[in-house]
Amino acid sequence: MAAPFDLNDASVVVVIGTGAGGGVLANELAQKGVSVVALEAGGRYLPEDYVNDEWESFGQLAWLDPRTTSGDWRVAKDFSGLPAWIVKAVGGTTTHWAGASLRFQDHEWKARTTYGAVQGANLLDWPIDGAEMAPWYDLAEKKLNVTRTNGNAGLPGNNNYKVFEAGAKALGYEEVHTGRMAINSADTADRQACQQTGFCFQGCKWGAKWSAAYTDIPQGEATGNLEVREKAHVLRIEHGDDGLVNGVVYADADGTEHKQMARVVCVAGNSFESPRMLLNSATSMYPDGLANSSGQVGRNYMRHMTGSVYGVFDKPVKMWRGTTMAGIIQDESRHDPSRGFVGGYELETLALGLPFMAAFLDPGGWGREFTTALDMYENMAGMWIVGEDMPQETNRVTLNHDVQDQFGMPVVNVHFDDHPNDIAMRNHAYKQGAAVYDAVGATRTFPTPPYPSTHNLGTNRMSETARDGVVNKWGQTHDIKNLFISDGSQFTTGAAENPTLTIVALAIRQADHLARELSAQNL
Numbered sequence: 001m002a003a004p005f006d007l008n009d010a011s012v013v014v015v016i017g018t019g020a021g022g023g024v025l026a027n028e029l030a031q032k033g034v035s036v037v038a039l040e041a042g043g044r045y046l047p048e049d050y051v052n053d054e055w056e057s058f059g060q061l062a063w064l065d066p067r068t069t070s071g072d073w074r075v076a077k078d079f080s081g082l083p084a085w086i087v088k089a090v091g092g093t094t095t096h097w098a099g100a101s102l103r104f105q106d107h108e109w110k111a112r113t114t115y116g117a118v119q120g121a122n123l124l125d126w127p128i129d130g131a132e133m134a135p136w137y138d139l140a141e142k143k144l145n146v147t148r149t150n151g152n153a154g155l156p157g158n159n160n161y162k163v164f165e166a167g168a169k170a171l172g173y174e175e176v177h178t179g180r181m182a183i184n185s186a187d188t189a190d191r192q193a194c195q196q197t198g199f200c201f202q203g204c205k206w207g208a209k210w211s212a213a214y215t216d217i218p219q220g221e222a223t224g225n226l227e228v229r230e231k232a233h234v235l236r237i238e239h240g241d242d243g244l245v246n247g248v249v250y251a252d253a254d255g256t257e258h259k260q261m262a263r264v265v266c267v268a269g270n271s272f273e274s275p276r277m278l279l280n281s282a283t284s285m286y287p288d289g290l291a292n293s294s295g296q297v298g299r300n301y302m303r304h305m306t307g308s309v310y311g312v313f314d315k316p317v318k319m320w321r322g323t324t325m326a327g328i329i330q331d332e333s334r335h336d337p338s339r340g341f342v343g344g345y346e347l348e349t350l351a352l353g354l355p356f357m358a359a360f361l362d363p364g365g366w367g368r369e370f371t372t373a374l375d376m377y378e379n380m381a382g383m384w385i386v387g388e389d390m391p392q393e394t395n396r397v398t399l400n401h402d403v404q405d406q407f408g409m410p411v412v413n414v415h416f417d418d419h420p421n422d423i424a425m426r427n428h429a430y431k432q433g434a435a436v437y438d439a440v441g442a443t444r445t446f447p448t449p450p451y452p453s454t455h456n457l458g459t460n461r462m463s464e465t466a467r468d469g470v471v472n473k474w475g476q477t478h479d480i481k482n483l484f485i486s487d488g489s490q491f492t493t494g495a496a497e498n499p500t501l502t503i504v505a506l507a508i509r510q511a512d513h514l515a516r517e518l519s520a521q522n523l
Helices: 022-031 054-061 074-078 106-115 130-144 159-170 216-222 270-280 354-360 368-375 420-438 500-519
Strands: 013-016 036-039 068-070 226-229 233-239 245-251 257-261 264-267 305-312 345-349 380-387 396-404 410-415 444-448 483-485
Touching (some): 022 216, 022 226, 036 216, 159 345, 159 380, 216 226, 270 410, 305 420, 380 420
Parallel strands (some): 013 036, 068 410
Antiparallel strands (some): 245 257
């Protein structure tokens, strides 16, 4: 355990958040000899603390602080206080994630160039590309021990996968397998193999799935260069007369305020909390919030085009048995505008337990259609749709001054409207998902609307020029050279792939850059 750093130690890097971005960044910096204080709003829970029960686990891990929503998305109607299902704990949402670890396709780094001008979309090319990211993806895949990379075997397929695969093959799909997953398919020195328990979203009790909570964070602490302060809820980031940030004010578990001085501040609080911190840190020098000269902080919120499809069969499937998301069809992830939309989507196996099925299946009502579906739960197979949604300036996170959190700070309002491209893609995916199950004799298929977001992207996007976004190619804010963004909020566009591997790769790369800049005395 690292010796505590003094609150007045202005030589430390302060990292806010300990998930895929912050947790990895903090460890990578600590390994390079950089002193790091990581502030985490939640508590610390390890595999022995996780609960294999959906609602109890949700209460233990989920970020349940107040938020509000607006816009035409279904979530605003059904889950108005819960726009996202993310984790408030050391390790962040790497506790809850399913483990899917996919690289962006080369064209997805250049969406504006590839897709052209899409009306109503605020598309932009990333200032980096696949070639630049390839070595960092290599390091990320090794860190996470991703299946089907570096000689690792794939995970075995459960019944849910076997139904999915048979239907996919019957339709002529070719890119079908149990996925590239950050879940051990065999024992390693520090993590055992997957035990197929099926509660991947509730925290892996075996530690087979990579999570910053029990990999990167303890590794960083073991160096003596990382101190993690749990239940340290950041209120604002402060700056000096020179305009550079100089520390972070947070409330501890008792609500007492402290200020940790800092040489550099790295923000990794997810796409809601990261812009909220910047906006809540407004001063006379930065009246619109930190790093917001472009007016882009909080804008271009993306959540991936999502939905799911369930099929009912005449024999039991027991989809909940085995790894939750070890199954993917990648054929539709290509860019092929002849389908009626730009960008593509993945289809991935998904199982929800009965309690969550009841909550998420059709929140609109408990009619006959709904109860008969639950009656057939044993015979059900399920898949999730994840596709590239269009960034829109009006899809944004703003401060809601009418609602305060437990510390008296304005909470965020999350506004989201589907873009016509998102709707066209979702409808195509619903049709294809149903066809997969119909091809293997489903007695019934039904699409379900999007759940609360787990992939929250954009809101502090990366851009070549300062007027188009918030950070440069290193995640360094255009306006303040010692303020960085280190999470998925820096995504310029969302791509079709689950984002965690890319967040990790960017964090490893950012740590390398930061350590270099610190030693050169540029920061």
